[in-house]
Amino acid sequence: MDDDDADYMQGSEDEDYGFAYSDDDSDEGGSADVENLYYTAKSKKEDNPEQALKEFRAIVQQEEEKGDWGFKALKQSTKLLFLTLHRPADAIKTYTELLTYTKSAVTRNYAEKTINSILDYVGGSKSGPVEVEILERFYEATKAALTEAKNDRLSAKTNLKLAKLWLDRKEYGRLQKILTELYRATIGENADDQAQKGTQLLEIYALEIQMHNERKNFKKLKEIYNASNSVRSAIPHPRIMGVIKECGGKMWMGERQWNRASEDFFDSFKNYDEAGSPQRIQVLKYLVLANMLTGSEVNPFDSQETKPYKNDPQIVAMTDLVDAYQRREVHAAEKILRENKATIMDDTFIKQYIGELLRSLRTQYLIDLIKPYTRLEMSFLAKQLNVEHEEVEELLIGLILEGKVEGRIDQVSMRLELEPKHSLQKKRYGALEKWSAALDSIHTTVLGKNHSGQRGDFGFGMPSESLAGEGRW
Numbered sequence: 001m002d003d004d005d006a007d008y009m010q011g012s013e014d015e016d017y018g019f020a021y022s023d024d025d026s027d028e029g030g031s032a033d034v035e036n037l038y039y040t041a042k043s044k045k046e047d048n049p050e051q052a053l054k055e056f057r058a059i060v061q062q063e064e065e066k067g068d069w070g071f072k073a074l075k076q077s078t079k080l081l082f083l084t085l086h087r088p089a090d091a092i093k094t095y096t097e098l099l100t101y102t103k104s105a106v107t108r109n110y111a112e113k114t115i116n117s118i119l120d121y122v123g124g125s126k127s128g129p130v131e132v133e134i135l136e137r138f139y140e141a142t143k144a145a146l147t148e149a150k151n152d153r154l155s156a157k158t159n160l161k162l163a164k165l166w167l168d169r170k171e172y173g174r175l176q177k178i179l180t181e182l183y184r185a186t187i188g189e190n191a192d193d194q195a196q197k198g199t200q201l202l203e204i205y206a207l208e209i210q211m212h213n214e215r216k217n218f219k220k221l222k223e224i225y226n227a228s229n230s231v232r233s234a235i236p237h238p239r240i241m242g243v244i245k246e247c248g249g250k251m252w253m254g255e256r257q258w259n260r261a262s263e264d265f266f267d268s269f270k271n272y273d274e275a276g277s278p279q280r281i282q283v284l285k286y287l288v289l290a291n292m293l294t295g296s297e298v299n300p301f302d303s304q305e306t307k308p309y310k311n312d313p314q315i316v317a318m319t320d321l322v323d324a325y326q327r328r329e330v331h332a333a334e335k336i337l338r339e340n341k342a343t344i345m346d347d348t349f350i351k352q353y354i355g356e357l358l359r360s361l362r363t364q365y366l367i368d369l370i371k372p373y374t375r376l377e378m379s380f381l382a383k384q385l386n387v388e389h390e391e392v393e394e395l396l397i398g399l400i401l402e403g404k405v406e407g408r409i410d411q412v413s414m415r416l417e418l419e420p421k422h423s424l425q426k427k428r429y430g431a432l433e434k435w436s437a438a439l440d441s442i443h444t445t446v447l448g449k450n451h452s453g454q455r456g457d458f459g460f461g462m463p464s465e466s467l468a469g470e471g472r473w
Helices: 003-010 026-043 049-062 068-084 088-103 108-123 132-149 152-168 172-187 192-196 198-214 218-229 238-254 258-275 279-293 316-326 330-339 341-345 348-370 378-385 389-401 421-450 464-469
Strands: 375-377 407-410 415-418
Touching: 026 049, 026 068, 049 068, 068 088, 068 108, 088 108, 088 132, 108 132, 108 152, 132 152, 152 172, 152 198, 172 198, 198 218, 198 238, 218 238, 238 258, 238 279, 258 279, 279 316, 279 348, 316 330, 316 341, 330 341, 330 348, 341 348, 348 378, 348 389, 375 378, 378 389, 378 415, 389 407
Parallel strands: none
Antiparallel strands: 375 415, 407 415
């Protein structure tokens, strides 16, 4: 028994197992004959598919009323035509005929499994690339049958499946059309529908947020991200939340909000890990990258969730990069990046932030390097950092403007002149004196206000005569 028959034998939870008994055994004998014909035809699928196809058609034609064996014969015919004989136009015909059986000939559960199975291999890669027109015809036939049967749940699932296909194929115009249909069906005119169908709404958000991420439309991406965070009454699959949080992390990275990006990537990693998705490894790399850009001294592999992946072949390079970053060994970091191009630099998202990471690392390295000196040649610093003179100058200008380095650049002799320690101390003492003088000035001003005019015995500026005039003394 193959998977097709196994699905049929499982039946449905909603199936009514009523038994009708009859003294006439003719129906039972006829059913046995059809069953024998079905398995005979099925045995010829590999060796003689054309003959098998004819025998499956004979089963359908000899049924007076639409029944189980006719449905199964059409299912096998569709699979043969599409995957083996590569005749998608004929496969659509048998599939459309099969859909007419879903109303009453088979259980709802078995019908849904069959439809999903067919759409999976139609949209998959088992038979090679499938033309867009063929895909649309299969899905249009499915949606028409489901609308007639008023099966809203399966209709929504079918649209989600088609939306995922358009996303994978980068057919964004078609994807947007399907998303519009899905929003209309999910939210509807009644706002309560959004709460009731929150889980489905998050699935739609996950598809749309991926589309905006791929198209670099960060304004719309942020709108969808914020909308997904407002959904409360939902129990989404962890993979869905993994997708949303991953795109959110990429959005924060684009805005240079490293801490928020790190938080979202961590949430995404946990969700992917719970779902068993291989995407967890890629997101873990993003988490490590964001964590380094925050300047945090905490090792991201110290957490209970990430520790098991520390020695993963795809992660080892990132682990070494974290160690080099925390030790501020810029040359070691550069070597790791050169030697692990496949696991780090081949990722376009990581690659666009490596420059930022190296800049941060070189800045820290430069601060440590110049501490013992009062004067350094720019050529020496460039050689130590293994970069051009212009980049060293740019780094130093940034440090001087930020107040992290006290000194000036002599562009004539191409030297960095650092302020002597005693000069820095003198500046600090001068600042303290100015601060003290300002406090003295404020103190004098306050006292002057309290002593203005004539002072009473209590020093509150009230004349003593006024008190005596009232007879209080």
